[in-house]
Amino acid sequence: MQMKSMSKLSVVSCQLPVNAPASQPDNGQRTTNNSFAVAGLVLFLMTSCGGDPNSPGMEYMPDMYRSPAVEAYVDYGQDPYYFTEDSARVQRDRPSAKLPPAGTIAFASDPAKVAYNMPYPYPDTNEGYEAAGLGLKSPIAMTEATVEKGKVLYEKFCDHCHGAKGEGDGSVVNNGGFPPPGSYAGPLKDVPEGKIFHVITYGKGMMGSHASQVNKEERWLLVQYVKYLQNGGKMTRDGAVAATAVPPAAN
Numbered sequence: 001m002q003m004k005s006m007s008k009l010s011v012v013s014c015q016l017p018v019n020a021p022a023s024q025p026d027n028g029q030r031t032t033n034n035s036f037a038v039a040g041l042v043l044f045l046m047t048s049c050g051g052d053p054n055s056p057g058m059e060y061m062p063d064m065y066r067s068p069a070v071e072a073y074v075d076y077g078q079d080p081y082y083f084t085e086d087s088a089r090v091q092r093d094r095p096s097a098k099l100p101p102a103g104t105i106a107f108a109s110d111p112a113k114v115a116y117n118m119p120y121p122y123p124d125t126n127e128g129y130e131a132a133g134l135g136l137k138s139p140i141a142m143t144e145a146t147v148e149k150g151k152v153l154y155e156k157f158c159d160h161c162h163g164a165k166g167e168g169d170g171s172v173v174n175n176g177g178f179p180p181p182g183s184y185a186g187p188l189k190d191v192p193e194g195k196i197f198h199v200i201t202y203g204k205g206m207m208g209s210h211a212s213q214v215n216k217e218e219r220w221l222l223v224q225y226v227k228y229l230q231n232g233g234k235m236t237r238d239g240a241v242a243a244t245a246v247p248p249a250a251n
């Protein structure tokens with residue numbers, strides 16, 4: 001029975017040109033060698049199928065799957081394909097998508113935008129909120145064009161809670177039972193621009209931080225649109241147009 005299956009295998013292998021060069025006589029000895037080689041190969045291949053069902057098995061040429069070049073967002077050393085703890089540790093030590101060291105200031109090629117990359121000096125505390133209200137001023141002059149840009153951002157990020165006119169009647173409030181924020185033209189009428197910026201940055205009460213969604217320049221554009229709504233949808237309001245001077249650390 002065993003002989004039969006082996007000779008079957010050998011027939012297959014003899015059809016392969018590399019195993020049966022035409023110049024060599026196909027004697028019995030050689031056929032047996034081929035049979036063993038093929039049986040060995042089959043056994044070898046089958047060993048990679050057994051064992052732990054959760055194991056991804058052996059990997060042929062791993063550097064084809066895992067590029068030697070460092071790539072962003074690759075969880076080095078965390079994937080299940082590593083072979084030993086040592087090699088995983090080496091991978092984990094690679095510089096990839098790591099956070100920059102604390103205090104790093106991003107480079108801005110446009111000098112007008114350098115101030116946006118400076119660290120935000122007000123902490124996420126009540127004192128920080130009050131201090132921002134007093135000391136933080138907008139670096140962007142309020143013009144119709146910037147208010148228009150702020151409106152586009154407001155419609156994307158704020159409208160669904162605060163409502164199109166800032167009356168606290170957005171769709172999330174109306175449909176989801178979310179507690180309504182105050183109206184910009186009502187209880188929130190006198191919130192100063194520094195506090196508005198601070199609240200977009202850190203959130204307040206039920207409102208979450210929007211710092212990951214809008215950069216600092218976009219936050220100031222949003223502030224302008226909130227001020228526009230605070231003023232009942234009109235441009236002119238004391239302080240709104242005049243707020244152009246920027247203390248360097250104030251944004």
Ligand code: HEC
Nearest residue numbers: 157158161181188191195196199200204205206207210222
């Ligand atoms: C998930 C709903 C939600 C979203 C989205 C949201 N807010 Fe709010 N917002 C609130 C709530 C609720 C409050 C009231 C927070 C409190 O005082 O406890 C609030 C308060 C505020 C205040 C008043 C802060 C103060 O000092 O009293 C401002 C200004 C404000 N939001 C601006 C924005 C802007 C700008 C956006 C868009 C970037 C935004 N909000 C997005 C729910 C939201």
